[in-house]
Amino acid sequence: MTDDPTTATAHRILDRARTFAVVGASASPHRPSHGVIGTLLAHGYTVIPVTPNAEEVHGLRTYPDLASIPSDIEVDVVDIFRRSDKAGGHVDEAIEIGAKAVWMQLGVIDEAAADRATDAGLDVVMNRCPAIELGR
Template identity: 50%
Template structure:
């Protein structure tokens, strides 16, 4: 697949506009990490963020969970801040929990996972960042 198929503008707009609950995998209280700032931006845009980190720590006032499977409510988007070699497993977990979309952050690329997620009927964005895409394509809030 080409990089262009990793997240066309229409899919990005849909994921940004038509979702509410974002599980952010790799989110911790480390303010130096990109996940911390992106989660804050998502909150400011009215999204509910759900920290997913092995520590299960709460971040930005939201209860954290150790895994996607531990989240006791529906998740719209699984936003993935892990290395590419780990991302495919997270994508499969996102499908298993019934998420509507998977978003792989900048530098996170797994074309096999992309194909599996799309074959399962979910939207997928790869190697993009909501903090960059929101000003460009996001809904006016």
């Protein structure tokens, strides 16, 4: 383990989480979100793809937004594959559905949204990829 607090948070999330909701999921095998979903599934996580653009991703039913995920499904981590200027709304949705953590992918940075999530008690990782962290 490292003394880097972001790395420590990332590994804590990966150790404790069971269910990831992936916002910006893509059915295209050429998109990064598709590959990350495959990696999460291969590591035994339950994945809920969130996209209004496909009915299935990796054979899994999709939901158009986080609020559409049935309330009896506990979402541990909301993994955001959206531009930084779109991330804040998804972070707010993550807070609303009671997620335990928000993970903003490589290149996705929204400090104000991260502060809101932290203030609401969520763990936050920005500008990192869980698939890369799982490989460390």
